[in-house]
Amino acid sequence: MFLHPRKRFGQNFLTDQQIIKKIILAIQPRSNDNIVEIGPGQGALTYPLLEHVESLNVVEIDRDLCAVLSKIEKLTIHCQDVLKFDFAAAFENHSVRIVGNLPYNISTPLLFHLFEYSDQIIDMHLMLQKEVVDRLTAMPNCKNYGRLSVMAQYYAEVYKLFEVNPSSFFPAPKVTSAVICVKPRPHRELEKIQEEDFSRLVKQAFSQRRKTLRNNLKLLLNEENIRACDIDPGARAETLTLQEFILLQRRLISLTKQKA
Numbered sequence: 001m002f003l004h005p006r007k008r009f010g011q012n013f014l015t016d017q018q019i020i021k022k023i024i025l026a027i028q029p030r031s032n033d034n035i036v037e038i039g040p041g042q043g044a045l046t047y048p049l050l051e052h053v054e055s056l057n058v059v060e061i062d063r064d065l066c067a068v069l070s071k072i073e074k075l076t077i078h079c080q081d082v083l084k085f086d087f088a089a090a091f092e093n094h095s096v097r098i099v100g101n102l103p104y105n106i107s108t109p110l111l112f113h114l115f116e117y118s119d120q121i122i123d124m125h126l127m128l129q130k131e132v133v134d135r136l137t138a139m140p141n142c143k144n145y146g147r148l149s150v151m152a153q154y155y156a157e158v159y160k161l162f163e164v165n166p167s168s169f170f171p172a173p174k175v176t177s178a179v180i181c182v183k184p185r186p187h188r189e190l191e192k193i194q195e196e197d198f199s200r201l202v203k204q205a206f207s208q209r210r211k212t213l214r215n216n217l218k219l220l221l222n223e224e225n226i227r228a229c230d231i232d233p234g235a236r237a238e239t240l241t242l243q244e245f246i247l248l249q250r251r252l253i254s255l256t257k258q259k260a
Ligand code: SAM
Pocket: 009, 010, 011, 012, 013, 014, 015, 038, 039, 040, 041, 042, 043, 044, 045, 059, 060, 061, 062, 065, 080, 081, 082, 083, 100, 101, 102, 103, 104, 106
């Protein structure tokens, strides 16, 4: 396949056979796995995956690539924007494994979209910018720790597997990449219905990084309520653990119940 890479779709095609082998080895695909590949592109991961599985689903936005891919046997193509792709409807809530060398321009919204289906996802092997991987795996008090770290670690365990140099792609991206394995948590601390509010609270807490919780959360929780969780209202969001964010959310839930 020799289609000209399209920048607007974040097309940096993997060309390094050693890296491709390493990714397939990490995935360990089994014949009856229900794998969904996001952004198959010219098939760098698709063809090796097809050597292991009976069938494969791919979600690709580029119609020209979809036309070429449609000639491949055992492949089901969903030619659409993955950010609008309803995994639950497409696979009738059946469990899936996700694989993808992701388009970097949409990596953060895509991760949040995927977390919406985390009950259905067994695991994800993803290639992302190293900078995003550093944020996903960051711990409190680190400069990379933020909303993405808290939400990702709430939904899943995230393991960094290895880094990939720009020279492994065509065209070479400007940044280093990394492959991660994400394992969604089967049991989460909050009820599903409360998760949207939790995401809002975490976003609000980090809305102005230099400001304290007292300031950032003032519309949601007053100082007294923050203190009731054994958390200093003068602290910044970047110092809080995931468990402390969950305590704040539980406090918010009990206040809302009291008001109702
Ligand atoms: N998997 C191929 C590889 O490793 O060489 C291609 C990876 S390339 C970084 C990203 C792929 O995602 C491209 O094929 C691109 O067209 C596709 N893509 C970009 N935005 C997308 C979107 N919103 N929905 C689905 N696919 C998208």
